[in-house]
Amino acid sequence: MTDTMTKPVESLSEYVDRARAWLAALEPRFGAEARKGLSVEQDLALAREYQTLKSEAGYACITLPREIGGGGGTELHKILFTQEESKYDYPTVYFGVSLGMPVPMMLRYADQETIQRLIPPSIRGELIWAQLFSEPAAGSDLAALRTRAVRDGDGWRIDGQKLWTSWAQFADYAIGVFRTDPTVAKHAGLTFFWLDMKSPGITVKEVRKLAGKTSEINEVFFDNVYVPDSQRMGEVGAGFRVAIETLMIERYSVTDENMGGPSLYDVAKFAANARINGRPALDDGQVRHALADALVERQGLRSIHRRALNAMAAGEEPGPEGSIRKLRLARRRQIIAELSLDLLGAQGIALDPEVSRAQDAAWSWIEIPGGRIAGGTDEILRNTIAEKVLGLPQDYRPDKKVPFNQIG
Amino acid sequence: MDNDVRTMLLDQATRLLEAEVDQSRLKTLLEAPGSFDRALWEKAVELGWPAIAIPELGGGLGLDLESLTPLLQELGQRTVSLPLVSGYVTAMALLDNGVAADVVAALASGEAIAALAFGEAGDCGLMPAAKFANGKITGAKAPAAFAAVADHALVTALDGDTPGLYLVALGGAGVERDVLEVIDNARAAAGLRLAGAPATPVVTGWAAVLRTAGIAATLTAFEQVGGSERCLKISVEYAKERKVFGQPIGAFQAIKHKLADMYQEVEIGRGCAIDALESLVAGQSDFLSLACTARLGAGASYDFCARECIQTHGGIGVTWEAEPQHHYRRARSLALELGGAPFWRDLLVDGQRVLETV
Numbered sequence A: 001m002t003d004t005m006t007k008p009v010e011s012l013s014e015y016v017d018r019a020r021a022w023l024a025a026l027e028p029r030f031g032a033e034a035r036k037g038l039s040v041e042q043d044l045a046l047a048r049e050y051q052t053l054k055s056e057a058g059y060a061c062i063t064l065p066r067e068i069g070g071g072g073g074t075e076l077h078k079i080l081f082t083q084e085e086s087k088y089d090y091p092t093v094y095f096g097v098s099l100g101m102p103v104p105m106m107l108r109y110a111d112q113e114t115i116q117r118l119i120p121p122s123i124r125g126e127l128i129w130a131q132l133f134s135e136p137a138a139g140s141d142l143a144a145l146r147t148r149a150v151r152d153g154d155g156w157r158i159d160g161q162k163l164w165t166s167w168a169q170f171a172d173y174a175i176g177v178f179r180t181d182p183t184v185a186k187h188a189g190l191t192f193f194w195l196d197m198k199s200p201g202i203t204v205k206e207v208r209k210l211a212g213k214t215s216e217i218n219e220v221f222f223d224n225v226y227v228p229d230s231q232r233m234g235e236v237g238a239g240f241r242v243a244i245e246t247l248m249i250e251r252y253s254v255t256d257e258n259m260g261g262p263s264l265y266d267v268a269k270f271a272a273n274a275r276i277n278g279r280p281a282l283d284d285g286q287v288r289h290a291l292a293d294a295l296v297e298r299q300g301l302r303s304i305h306r307r308a309l310n311a312m313a314a315g316e317e318p319g320p321e322g323s324i325r326k327l328r329l330a331r332r333r334q335i336i337a338e339l340s341l342d343l344l345g346a347q348g349i350a351l352d353p354e355v356s357r358a359q360d361a362a363w364s365w366i367e368i369p370g371g372r373i374a375g376g377t378d379e380i381l382r383n384t385i386a387e388k389v390l391g392l393p394q395d396y397r398p399d400k401k402v403p404f405n406q407i408g
Numbered sequence B: 001m002d003n004d005v006r007t008m009l010l011d012q013a014t015r016l017l018e019a020e021v022d023q024s025r026l027k028t029l030l031e032a033p034g035s036f037d038r039a040l041w042e043k044a045v046e047l048g049w050p051a052i053a054i055p056e057l058g059g060g061l062g063l064d065l066e067s068l069t070p071l072l073q074e075l076g077q078r079t080v081s082l083p084l085v086s087g088y089v090t091a092m093a094l095l096d097n098g099v100a101a102d103v104v105a106a107l108a109s110g111e112a113i114a115a116l117a118f119g120e121a122g123d124c125g126l127m128p129a130a131k132f133a134n135g136k137i138t139g140a141k142a143p144a145a146f147a148a149v150a151d152h153a154l155v156t157a158l159d160g161d162t163p164g165l166y167l168v169a170l171g172g173a174g175v176e177r178d179v180l181e182v183i184d185n186a187r188a189a190a191g192l193r194l195a196g197a198p199a200t201p202v203v204t205g206w207a208a209v210l211r212t213a214g215i216a217a218t219l220t221a222f223e224q225v226g227g228s229e230r231c232l233k234i235s236v237e238y239a240k241e242r243k244v245f246g247q248p249i250g251a252f253q254a255i256k257h258k259l260a261d262m263y264q265e266v267e268i269g270r271g272c273a274i275d276a277l278e279s280l281v282a283g284q285s286d287f288l289s290l291a292c293t294a295r296l297g298a299g300a301s302y303d304f305c306a307r308e309c310i311q312t313h314g315g316i317g318v319t320w321e322a323e324p325q326h327h328y329r330r331a332r333s334l335a336l337e338l339g340g341a342p343f344w345r346d347l348l349v350d351g352q353r354v355l356e357t358v
């Protein structure tokens, strides 16, 4: 096991060189070619192997301590590694939610015994966590959720339904928020728990997505599911606050700057070979304009990111401008993918099932609508900027103070 | 007189489509590459749709194009895909140039299906690289709608340096179809590999190619307008019905403005389509410019409406079961099949043409 992270001094450029070499060596095993034609189950098995190697090499959960399988590094290391890793098409997607929100939340709320038992295998990819927030009638309006948790001895009984739960079909554990008191206002009656997804009474049903052979989204049904009170995270009735704390991690987490789509470098390379009526596309004003716009935005976002890191390194709170990142990146990926397809012309309708969204404009385009919805819709993110950053008055919320069971 | 016929045709169409086409049928078509709703096409043929706008001397009904376009709009609304535009455009190109009268008759009767194979890999426009020589074409064509099931294709190729249109029998020698997975499998698309495929010259010259493409673009614009209208309609309905934060989402200005923007796009697209059609019918000299505006206006409108229709629906919008996905796919497919927007923009503002238009 290489544990160079604990070496006294390694410059950032040495770190990047080492990460590059490490990543490059794994391409035959985990790269796009190796993943071609795999079933989801096979791909997931491969993903677990890769994740275990990452954990051993200190590249999994880079900011978490080495003792639990993290990298013992800084946010900056994490960004640099993620940047290098996103140049490959390695199987990381199954752990995006799991390691993104549930694991950090468990570290904040769970007891030491639980952390020691569940977190290292989660970081190695052996265990997967899901996030049980949204429901059919509660997406943007999370506090409208209905799934009930009712006291039963030293625990709780859960009944109801969650929806859109990413990777629930493979999940071993989950964090989630449930209604424990319907007689108080909607935000006040919620409580947060972690639970075993293999508990009796839980049924997971995959929801087919608009495109693609795998779907990460699921319905999760709860029928009298028992959860011990020891698995409560935060006070009874404080669930909404804990949920928001989770979403803050989600909204400010390091999203790769291509949002999973082709990099701008690849797009420019593609445009350099594309032609419009016999002329090179890169000589064309509309193409130059579109690429320039994307580069300007990328620069701005990179700067925001770097300054946030510096602030964090200095122990300061980063500015609120980080909140624009996901909003801009998701829509940009859609614009860029559309442009690439336009430049392919009639050939652009081909949707090769064997390539991934990271390599292909058509896949990037067909899969991005979910990116503008998951983790806060474009509209909600704008509201948040307007209300939380700019201090504008909140929207009219007629049901905010009404006891939940009296909302019509 | 024509008005009665139009109303009757549209009524018939609405009734047939209402009875035959539902979401599950449309979804089945998306499952496999090269899908074609043969049963529906046979019913459309019985009703005489392929013949509507083809002149009587070509074996058609000889009605005006304004009898065909409402039907195209209706198909567009329902994301139903039938080879009416490709059939009409091919038949007219043949008829206008006095070529292959038998094929015209077969297209009018619906016995034969045509595909427009104009695009090629490597350029988003329509200038071909495929070569015509000694009565044969060699080259590769990008996936074209209906090519998986068509009997004939109208193909662009170069004779020396001169582009032109050629008729190729797809069941014949030297033709291989690549039926591949595409964004919208319900378009019965296939790429064509032509290796010395026998071809009948139809017309030569870039202007003639562009005019034919312009006619196809103008008619397709009506399908696009139909699709955009439908996206707007279901988005408005959903915005009234879906309650979030104690109110219908349509009460939020972000959604209101989005829908109002969709409405503007629909009307711009419709306006462009109507004017291009009028110019075509009246034989005006500004037709190509107006065909470009129809192509770009209706295409951008449908892309926008389909994309924001998903967004308005939230999570439901990205599921297989919901309707918006059909439009998201169809909008993009229609926007690409006849060449990408950069090409048509270029054409619209090219040198003299922009000055004439402005």
Ligand SMILES: Cc1cc2nc3c(=O)[nH]c(=O)nc-3n(C[C@H](O)[C@H](O)[C@H](O)COP(=O)(O)OP(=O)(O)OC[C@H]3O[C@@H](n4cnc5c(N)ncnc54)[C@H](O)[C@@H]3O)c2cc1C
Pocket (backbone or CB within 6 Å): A097, A130, A131, A132, A133, A134, A135, A136, A137, A138, A139, A140, A141, A163, A164, A165, A166, A167, A217, A370, A371, A373, A374, A375, A376, A377, A378, A379, A380, A383, A395, B242, B244, B245, B249, B252, B253, B254, B255, B311, B312, B313, B314, B315, B316, B318
């Ligand atoms: C791919 C994917 C993965 C997901 N994974 C998970 C997961 O793992 N766990 C989980 O809990 N959830 C998950 N979600 C759910 C996601 O968080 C919700 O879909 C999202 O919050 C939107 O909720 P909704 O779908 O109910 O849409 P709605 O909230 O019904 O929104 C419908 C439309 O109304 C708009 N709208 C709503 N409120 C306002 C307002 N106040 N002002 C203006 N416009 C408004 C929205 O922007 C949207 O356009 C996932 C979703 C997707 C698409």
